[in-house]
Amino acid sequence: MSVFELSPADLLAHLRDGKLRAGVVGLGRMGLPIACTLAEAGFSVSGIDVNEELVSMVNLGVGFEDEAGLNDEVKKWVSSGKLRAHTGFEVLKECDVVFIVVPTKAVNRRADYSTLYSACKDIGSYLKRGMLTVLCSTVGPLVTERIVKGVLEERSGLRAEVDFGLAYSPIRATSGRVLRDLRSYPRIVAGLSVRSLEAASTIIGQTTSGGVVKVSSVRVAEVAKLAENVYRDVNIALANEIALICEKLGVDYNEVAHAANTQPFCHLHVPGLGVGGHCIPHNPYFLVDYAISEDLKPSLIVTARNVNDAMPRHTLKLIIDGLNECGKDIRGSHIAILGAAFKPDSADPRYSPVKGLFEDLRMMGAKVKVYDPLVPLKALREQGYSARGSLEEAVRRANCIVVAVPHVALKKELEDKLERVLEAVKAPRLIVDCWRMLDPDAVRRLGFKYRAVGRGL
Numbered sequence: 001m002s003v004f005e006l007s008p009a010d011l012l013a014h015l016r017d018g019k020l021r022a023g024v025v026g027l028g029r030m031g032l033p034i035a036c037t038l039a040e041a042g043f044s045v046s047g048i049d050v051n052e053e054l055v056s057m058v059n060l061g062v063g064f065e066d067e068a069g070l071n072d073e074v075k076k077w078v079s080s081g082k083l084r085a086h087t088g089f090e091v092l093k094e095c096d097v098v099f100i101v102v103p104t105k106a107v108n109r110r111a112d113y114s115t116l117y118s119a120c121k122d123i124g125s126y127l128k129r130g131m132l133t134v135l136c137s138t139v140g141p142l143v144t145e146r147i148v149k150g151v152l153e154e155r156s157g158l159r160a161e162v163d164f165g166l167a168y169s170p171i172r173a174t175s176g177r178v179l180r181d182l183r184s185y186p187r188i189v190a191g192l193s194v195r196s197l198e199a200a201s202t203i204i205g206q207t208t209s210g211g212v213v214k215v216s217s218v219r220v221a222e223v224a225k226l227a228e229n230v231y232r233d234v235n236i237a238l239a240n241e242i243a244l245i246c247e248k249l250g251v252d253y254n255e256v257a258h259a260a261n262t263q264p265f266c267h268l269h270v271p272g273l274g275v276g277g278h279c280i281p282h283n284p285y286f287l288v289d290y291a292i293s294e295d296l297k298p299s300l301i302v303t304a305r306n307v308n309d310a311m312p313r314h315t316l317k318l319i320i321d322g323l324n325e326c327g328k329d330i331r332g333s334h335i336a337i338l339g340a341a342f343k344p345d346s347a348d349p350r351y352s353p354v355k356g357l358f359e360d361l362r363m364m365g366a367k368v369k370v371y372d373p374l375v376p377l378k379a380l381r382e383q384g385y386s387a388r389g390s391l392e393e394a395v396r397r398a399n400c401i402v403v404a405v406p407h408v409a410l411k412k413e414l415e416d417k418l419e420r421v422l423e424a425v426k427a428p429r430l431i432v433d434c435w436r437m438l439d440p441d442a443v444r445r446l447g448f449k450y451r452a453v454g455r456g457l
Ligand SMILES: NC(=O)c1ccc[n+]([C@@H]2O[C@H](COP(=O)([O-])OP(=O)(O)OC[C@H]3O[C@@H](n4cnc5c(N)ncnc54)[C@H](O)[C@@H]3O)[C@@H](O)[C@H]2O)c1
Pocket: 025, 026, 027, 028, 029, 030, 031, 048, 049, 050, 051, 054, 101, 102, 103, 104, 115, 118, 119, 136, 137, 138, 139, 171, 172, 173, 174, 175, 278, 279
């Protein structure tokens, strides 16, 4: 069956009749949830991943523990026979559509597409006439047309948009709530030809209630995805820069932003310890690489990255200054870091700016304990943290408490227990509040020195 040549109505009819099989290459944080949404849309799904342990886990009906709803979904689709994971690519021979969801990242601030390149080589070996391929990994401009199309054509001996279709549809989802985001956000879709665009839009439209945003070329889709990430990064950098000015000036960024944001065109973001995650710290470089190759100087994007990357060091400086004021050196100080996830209300500690701060503190001779009410102890220890299972254990004997992630649960816990918990803290006593979560007067009344990102003394 030539899927990319089917009309949307025929495609939907085949899907309803259970005649279509989708391959999902890369069953990671994004790929596995995508496989579930495709199963729900009516596909039989063959997942492919080079990680044998992950493949066995999926075939046992298990997903990622910290991903809301995923375990239940994987169990449901595996037990109903609609989802099966494989380590080999041969199974693609039976597929009508292939979704590519392998990692892409920046290494030393340069885009690294080596994994995508290698996956496309393997996919190309099993590509067959009539197949539709849909790239979902985040990529820089022209990567779909040059690397993905080029490698698939070379390996298969087939021609894109003549023998097989190629579409690009970037993922908009945040770890922790990927299934919800995939099913509710609008999805951007582009095709190398109108046929691929229509086929991919029809399929993806079955997986989200948010609808499909069809764009005129894969270049538009590539830049649109990166522009979303860069928009966040640049705005966070702006907030961070203004926050540093507020600190010097002795005013509170929150008050400044609240006042400024009453102007309808002003949307100041939230400054803090830095920017983490799988996407924002990496993806801007995909755009930068392309810009530089065209002799452009994307200085704003690069500066934003540098500003945000510098925030853990700025926090370190606040800690050192605060401890000095307490007459204490960082070497030998006991420090409790509260929060380790890469963003608020997430249970995922990977790619967190907290890690850099933790390592710097350790390198300077501090004794650092980490507590996060949402991240399981095992996951914290896998990140190399000296982790504690309760707030009380983490702050015991601490000279300094760093509020590093503004989880709602952490805020509540601190509000409920602040006085009791702080009594256990050893003198000299310092709190560094990276997100301006605490009331400085209340903290000072309890005998603490107080430092905050974006809040002057
Ligand atoms: N994680 C996010 O929050 C997020 C959000 C939006 C977009 N994205 C993008 O989605 C893509 C996938 O990211 P992810 O978070 O799922 O990554 P991930 O690291 O969680 O998963 C990738 C999976 O691909 C597998 N893999 C690696 N090489 C392979 C190969 N050659 N063949 C088959 N499988 C292979 C890995 O074993 C892993 O299981 C990336 O381009 C990323 O930028 C991620």
